[in-house]
Amino acid sequence: MKNMCLRVTIREVGSLFWGKVLMEFRKNLSKRECQVLELVSSGSSNAQIADQLGITQSTAKTHLRNIYSKTDFHNRTNLAINYLSAKD
Numbered sequence: 001m002k003n004m005c006l007r008v009t010i011r012e013v014g015s016l017f018w019g020k021v022l023m024e025f026r027k028n029l030s031k032r033e034c035q036v037l038e039l040v041s042s043g044s045s046n047a048q049i050a051d052q053l054g055i056t057q058s059t060a061k062t063h064l065r066n067i068y069s070k071t072d073f074h075n076r077t078n079l080a081i082n083y084l085s086a087k088d
Helices: 002-028 031-041 046-053 057-071 076-087
Strands: none
Touching: 002 057, 031 046, 031 057, 031 076, 046 057, 057 076
């Protein structure tokens, strides 16, 4: 029984941690950067992001660079993994 209680506690702590991470993502990013983050996390390329948002690829890359600098993730894979983990 003790182990079960410990697992629940660890799960709850993990949930609180990822919830905080998600709040930090949303708090630090602009609305457009959040849109870019969602698209990156769904596997979209810079060209696809540009097409979907009606912006140039250069602007999509700029938004992505800004997201990297604000989140301390330096590639789209790590960014997407962490963002998606926070959303769950």
